[in-house]
Amino acid sequence: MATVGILGGTGPAGRGVAARLAGAGCTVVLGSRDADRATGIARGLTLRGEGTVEGGTNEDAAACNLVVVATPWDSAVATTSALRQALKGKIVISMVNALSREGREMVALYPSRGSMAAQIAHALPESVIVGAFHHLPAAQMEDLDSELDADVLVFSDDDDARRQVAELIDRVSGLRAVIAGTMSLASPIEAFTAVCISINIRHKTHSYVKMAGL
Amino acid sequence: MATVGILGGTGPAGRGVAARLAGAGCTVVLGSRDADRATGIARGLTLRGEGTVEGGTNEDAAACNLVVVATPWDSAVATTSALRQALKGKIVISMVNALSREGREMVALYPSRGSMAAQIAHALPESVIVGAFHHLPAAQMEDLDSELDADVLVFSDDDDARRQVAELIDRVSGLRAVIAGTMSLASPIEAFTAVCISINIRHKTHSYVKMAGL
Numbered sequence: 001m002a003t004v005g006i007l008g009g010t011g012p013a014g015r016g017v018a019a020r021l022a023g024a025g026c027t028v029v030l031g032s033r034d035a036d037r038a039t040g041i042a043r044g045l046t047l048r049g050e051g052t053v054e055g056g057t058n059e060d061a062a063a064c065n066l067v068v069v070a071t072p073w074d075s076a077v078a079t080t081s082a083l084r085q086a087l088k089g090k091i092v093i094s095m096v097n098a099l100s101r102e103g104r105e106m107v108a109l110y111p112s113r114g115s116m117a118a119q120i121a122h123a124l125p126e127s128v129i130v131g132a133f134h135h136l137p138a139a140q141m142e143d144l145d146s147e148l149d150a151d152v153l154v155f156s157d158d159d160d161a162r163r164q165v166a167e168l169i170d171r172v173s174g175l176r177a178v179i180a181g182t183m184s185l186a187s188p189i190e191a192f193t194a195v196c197i198s199i200n201i202r203h204k205t206h207s208y209v210k211m212a213g214l
Numbered sequence: 215m216a217t218v219g220i221l222g223g224t225g226p227a228g229r230g231v232a233a234r235l236a237g238a239g240c241t242v243v244l245g246s247r248d249a250d251r252a253t254g255i256a257r258g259l260t261l262r263g264e265g266t267v268e269g270g271t272n273e274d275a276a277a278c279n280l281v282v283v284a285t286p287w288d289s290a291v292a293t294t295s296a297l298r299q300a301l302k303g304k305i306v307i308s309m310v311n312a313l314s315r316e317g318r319e320m321v322a323l324y325p326s327r328g329s330m331a332a333q334i335a336h337a338l339p340e341s342v343i344v345g346a347f348h349h350l351p352a353a354q355m356e357d358l359d360s361e362l363d364a365d366v367l368v369f370s371d372d373d374d375a376r377r378q379v380a381e382l383i384d385r386v387s388g389l390r391a392v393i394a395g396t397m398s399l400a401s402p403i404e405a406f407t408a409v410c411i412s413i414n415i416r417h418k419t420h421s422y423v424k425m426a427g428l
Contacts, residue, residue: 105395108402110324137427149426153409181319181412188322188409191402195367198395199425207428211413212363213351214421 002168003027005061007079008071010034010041013095016141017068017133018042022051023144024171029054031061048144062086066093066168068133073098073109073116081123088126091161095133096120097193105198108191115186117155130156130165131186132177135196137206141174148174150208153189155180178211216382217241219275221293222285224248224255227309230355231282231347232256236265237358238385243268245275262358276300280307280382282347287312287323287330295337302340305375309347310334311407319412322405329400331369344370344379345400346391349410351420355388362388364422367403369394392425 004021006014009030018028022045030053032038038055045053061067062083067090071079076096080087096116098109111119121129132154140146152169154177156162166177180189192209200207218235220228223244232242236259244267246252252269259267275281276297281304285293290310294301310330312323325333335343346368354360366383368391370376380391394403406423414421 102398105398107398140427153413178413179416180409181416184316184319184321185409185412188402188405192406192409193402195394195399195402195406196425198399199367199392199428202393202395203428205428207425210424210426211410211421212424213354214413214417214419 002066003029003064004066004068005029005031005064006068006070007031007058007061008069008075009061010038011070012138012142014070015041015045016136016138017070017095018053019045019047019142019144020172020175022047022053023049023173025049025051027052029056029061029064031056031058033058045142046144058083059086066091068093068095069120070095076116077119077123080120084124087124090127091130091164092120092124092127093130093132093165094120097134097190099194099197104201106194108194110187115190117183117186117190128156128158128161130154130161131189132165132169134189134193135209137208140206149210150174151176151178151211153178153180155183155185155189157183178214216280217243217278219243219245219278219281221245221272221275221281221283222289223275224252225284226352226356228284229255229259230350230352231284231309232267233259233261233356233358234386234389236261236267237263237387239263239265241266243270243275243278245270245272247272259356260358272297273300280305282307282309283334284309290330291333291337294334298338301338304341305344305378306334306338306341307344307346307379308334311348311404313408313411318415320408322408324401329404331400331404332397342370342372342375344368344375345403346379346383348403348407349423351414351422354420363424364388365390365392365425367392367394369396369399369403371397392428
């Protein structure tokens with residue numbers, strides 16, 4: 001199985017993906033600017049299956065075969081561009097959404113290149129960017145006993161990378177990969193996260209997207 | 215029950231909403247620039263329940279209590295602004311998405327005011343704009359025998375109008391209203407239609423959005 005590094009992996013989004021990927025048998029490195037903090041958080045995760053999660057620096061995470069960007073949106077470009085050499089030739093999965101809270105809602109922000117995936121793709125010209133994991137409820141992702149049956153919309157301009165990431169996601173319990181298409185869909189997929197979170201704030205729940213009839 | 219006018223109602227999206235609203239008991243006027251064509255299309259619909267659909271001009275449709283904008287996106291502002299007086303004081307539901315086809319995908323376009331709902335709101339300053347019906351599969355909407363169990367995300371800056379539209383939608387078979395929030399969510403909700411259609415083109419299916427866990 002793949003070794004997966006998660007940049008900025010100590011937040012709720014990164015922890016949830018780490019726990020689920022470990023459940024699918026992956027060896028996960030939770031990267032952080034603070035390796036000790038990442039190690040503590042990795043130890044605190046409740047895991048299932050044969051995979052493992054260990055903490056490390058973002059450099060440690062970037063050394064893995066496959067790398068997920070789970071930093072806050074406003075540090076994603078700085079973090080990834082500093083790791084450009086380590087990420088060269090690799091598939092890099094962006095799960096980053098540019099969002100801002102306004103009262104009881106999240107509002108979607110539109111980065112100048114159209115999406116955070118496009119901003120990251122520009123910062124990493126020798127890497128292959130795939131978008132995934134945008135609409136998932138973080139708390140349920142981390143709780144492997146929760147009943148989760150969510151669709152993960154996957155996009156990339158690289159067909160092969162998109163298929164590899166979709167195959168990995170389909171091995172994760174509670175998730176189904178749906179290949180959405182190219183980077184042209186990055187902006188609406190990322191922005192829709194604002195809708196999912198706003199619905200959850202308003203309705204005090206943890207809902208997520210299913211594509212019915214597929 | 216409400217009388218509902220549908221501006222530009224002869225396209226697949228308008229016909230589907232007309233058939234479903236008639237099924238819920240509404241008196242529907244399918245408006246078109248060509249009233250004879252609208253009458254022919256209205257007669258061709260297979261209906262259930264006590265509601266009715268008749269064809270007429272867009273002016274006829276605009277005379278109803280509640281009005282849905284189902285024109286192509288690039289004529290929505292021209293059509294609605296010409297009907298500004300008739301629509302004064304009414305709830306106007308925008309189901310308009312600005313989309314363009316690129317190969318096997320739809321791409322989302324971003325109107326300068328952020329969304330088509332905002333463009334229409336600006337054209338109709340004395341009306342109350344609500345967004346709804348964006349992600350629905352048109353063919354299944356029109357076929358009342360199809361198994362449809364779709365969520366309709368509803369947004370507006372007017373709480374009361376949003377609630378009224380949600381209550382109407384909840385009376386329609388196959389649909390559940392989910393109040394998403396304010397006009398701040400118009401852009402990501404409209405743009406996500408590009409993702410839904412692109413998935414359906416790619417996977418040769420008619421999928422639609424469900425918010426699971428709600």
